[in-house]
Amino acid sequence: MARYTDHDVEHYERPRRRTRPRTKERPAHEDAVEGVVTTVDRGRYTLLVGDNVVMAMKARPLGRKGVVTGDRVRVVGDVSGADGSLARIVEVTPRSTVLRRTADDDDPVERVLVSNATQLVVVTALADPEPRPRLIDRALVAAFDAKLSPLLCLTKSDLADPEVLLSTYRSLGVPWVVTRRGEEREILGLDEVKQRLAGQISVLVGHSGVGKSTLVNALVPDAKRQVGHVNAVTGRGRHTSTSAILLPLPADWGEGGWIIDTPGIRSFGLAHVQPENLIEAFPDLDEMTEVCPRGCTHSEAEPECGLDEAIAAGEADPVRVTSFRRLLAARSVTDY
Structure with a gap:
């Protein structure tokens, strides 16, 4: 005898899992508009869509794909910027550049800091706190690896002579600007900075305490970034920025442009950087490595490196090669 009769609901076959036909087709979102991510905070994204500041979340089809400050995105939903409104990011357009770092040198996970930047400005104080050349080296390595133009910005030149630090980096051909504090904490030397940023x-x-937030407030008066202080005992600054933020430069500059202020860093892991990527940032030296044996890292310890042969033949500047190898060694230096 059958367990169920035709009148029992259990008689009818229940829908099975995965019986719904799957499709690879996805909505085209033809009504999506373009925007740029200005900051990220705990899964919520602040966008600039036209003249509107819009809050958004990431659409589920994007999965685990990260969205970072500087990303150009396509957005659907309410992009009016009204209080309580929430849009949805449905696409991240291809990035032109990506600035990465790892937490430590043995960390296999790369973390994207910002995207679509064109220039990396390494801000360092000449005193209070003291410069940290190895951290500067690491930031420069990250810039060369990301194909960003580097720029050294030396602050507080009223406390120390910038030439001491500049002599270390002049052979690399890295441009620099110098600022100093004037009366009533006024920042002097901003005109040259503006020319480089425009x-x-x-x-x-x-790193914290170098005057980065003070510089941002001087360049973009509406930024209102919190300014910290340097601990008199440790000589280190206190973190005042908690996330990267994209700020438009004032319209009266004429040429437009943006700056991305990032939180103060105390480490800059470079596990993702390969020697062959770094040498490409120095075309004159890269040409001399064509005779290197396979697998050559171009370090000072390599027995048959083409850079050493070029120096012996008088074809390479020994100071420039030494400076490049210092950057190369910065990838593995843990004390910085």
Whole structure:
């Protein structure tokens, strides 16, 4: 005898899992508009869509794909910027550049800091706190690896002579600007800084206490970034920025441009950087490595490196090669 009769609901076959036909077709989102991510905070994204500041979340089809400050995105939903409104990011357009770092040198996970930047500005104080050349070296390595133009911004030149530090980096051909504090904490030397930033998308990095937030407030008066202080005992600054933020440069500059202020860094892991990527940032030296044996890292310890042969033949500047190898060694230096 059958367990169920035709009148029992259990008689009818229940829908089975995975019986719904799957499709690879996805919505085209033809009504999506373009925007740029200005900051990220705990899964919520602040966008600039036209003249509107819009809050958004990431659409589920994007999965685990990260969205970072500087990303150009396509958005659907309410993009009016009204209080309580929430849009949805449905696509991240291809990035032109990506600035990465790892937490430590043995960390296999790369973390994307910002995207679509054109210039990396390494901000360092000449005193109070003291410069940290090895951290500067690491930031420069990250810039060369990401194909960003580097720029050294030396602050507080009223406390120390910038030439001491500049002599270390002049052979690398890295441009620099120098600022100093005037009366009533006024920042002097901003005109040259503005010339370097105009028309660029510049990422500002530096360890805490170097005056990065003060510089941002001087360049973009509406930024209102919190300014910290340097601990008199440890000589280190206190973190005042908690996330990267994209800020438009004032319209009266004429050439447009953006700056991305990032939180103060105390480490800059470079596990993702390969020697062959770094040498490409120095075309004159890269040409001399064509005779290197396979697998040559171009370090000072390599027995048959083409850079050493070029120095012996008088074809390479020994100071420039030494400076390049210092950057190369910065990938594995843990004390910085």
